[in-house]
Amino acid sequence: MSPATAVRSVNDLGLGLLRQPRQVLFGPGQRRQLPEVVAAIGRTVLVVTDERMATTAEFGELVAGLRDRGLAVAVYDRTEAELPRENVVELVDRFAGESVDVLVGIGGGSCMDLAKVASVVLANGGDVRDYYGEFLVPGPGLPVVTVPTTGGTGAEVTCISVVFDAEREMKVGVASPYLEAHTTVIDPEFTLSAPPGLTAATGADALSHLVEAFTGRAKNPAPAEIAGKLYVGKNVLADVYARTGIALIGSALPRLATAPHDLQARSDTMFAAYCAGMAINTAGTAGAHAIQSPIGNLTHTPHGIGVGALLPYIMRYNLPARVPEFAEIGRLLGVADPAQDELAQARAGIDGVDAILAAIGIPADLTALGLRADQLDDVADHAVLATRLTDNNPRVLDREGILEILRRGLAGDRGWW
Incomplete structure (x- = not known):
């Protein structure tokens, strides 16, 4: 070619459009705000992370802070890189029917994407495959708080989750404003040991x-x-x-x-x-x-x-x-x-x-x-x-x-x- x-294409309309979380907290040490942020949303919390993050002192402190605030906390720590569909199915099967007021996704992009997409499947039912594509999620999900621990994916503020479907041999997106996080807490101190x-x-x-x-x-x-x-x-x-x-x-x-x-x-x-x-x-x-x-x-x-x-x-x-x-x-x-x-x-x-x-x-x-x-x-x-x-x-x-x-x-x- x-x-x-x-x-060349030009924005002749002068269009401006943002989709964004309701609240963003940014800065070194701001993870300490997490218990108050979550407590304002609900009392039962599902924390979504991966096996490596779950073993860190920082993660232990966050979970302890949530519990000290009087919140009931469950943890799913089996998130894998590139977010396989099996993670979504496993999480939903395990926690469907449980009392979950709010999900907290802590980690890299896959952890936050899993929290976001699981929130809409838990709330609306069905299989994640029902929501592959754009604007196919039928209603709001459970509130999600995202806490990125890497400096790159942007998943903390996007309204899309990318899932790898092995049977289809490709990554697919679940894209809907209903996936937008309620709050994101961005603490650069998490990345110092990366x-x-x-x-x-x-x-x-x-x-x-x-x-x-x-x-x-x-x-x-x-x-x-x-x-x-x-x-x-x-x-x-x-x-x-x-x-x-x-x-x-x-x-x-x-x-x-x-x-x-x-x-x-x-x-x-x-x-x-x-x-x-x-x-x-x-x-x-x-x-x-x-x-x-x-x-x-x-x-x-x-x-x-x-x-x-x-x-x-x-x-x-x-x-x-x-x-x-x-x-x-x-x-x-x-x-x-x-x-x-x-x-x-x-x-x-x-x-x-x-x-x-x-x-x-x-x-x-x-x-x-x-x-x-x-x-x-x-x-x-x-x-x-x-x-x-x-x-x-x-x-x-x-x-x-x-x-x-x-x-x-x-x-x-x-x-x-």
Whole structure:
């Protein structure tokens, strides 16, 4: 596909749309607010986490604080990475019929996604498969409080849960405003002990969210589309969060590569991840996320590492349709010379994102993920089915375009297309 076919979309409506939790608490030490937050919602609490988090001193303190507040607490600690459907089924089978007033999701994206999606299945019945897709949840779920312990997924503020369905061999989304958390408590101190690999994976995920939300397709949706679609396109309110997040993460992530215990850098990264979640909640993610899912299924590489490795090639593919946005990213990152022409600034912005990814150790090509040339057709066949994501890409992303991105990514070709 030639640059001449890359048609630019513009938000002619001047639309701004946010979906967000009722309450957000942010800052070092704010986890100590959790007992009061939860007690204001209900008396019986189901805490959703994973086996690693459940063994930590911080988790023990949180649960003890809830119980000291007089709350009845049950714990589900079997959440797995990439959230398999089996986790949802197991949790619902175990707690259906139990008295649960509020769920608390503590951990990474899978823990929070499980709390959110379990809340609507427990409240509305059925199987999670009944709710695959957009706006198919029939009514409110149980109140959810999200407590992220990594700086990247944005799941604490998004109204979507992503579930891996092994029988379908793909990730699917349950997307509905009913999944929005009641409250999120964001405490950067949780991330101080995160190992470099986790910091890199979640940081790259947040960076990809910010870039894809800010450079995504503008859709000018009609009222019916706003009422029935999760992702309504690039918009002026999502852009506010994207700009803030890009400026923060541009300096914070590289600092963490050399100073992992820098609390200010951790705080800035976590705030950027929150901003990214707010942005993608209505603008959505795009090509990198569509292509990563089948690559992840084949190579078993972490989601954030995969989208980070893809991002340089997706950006170059999308550049013809988003020169002003990439130029602004260059200025937000402080790497573009405003005296230069807009295309030069845009290329500087893409190079700046490349440099952030390199600083945190994201693989420079798709070969490093374990992807092989003979797998590209299979990846493209699956990626093109993720229309919820491909429809957000600013440049038409058909099978031919996906294969072009994959070939260049496999070869590590970072030229200008």
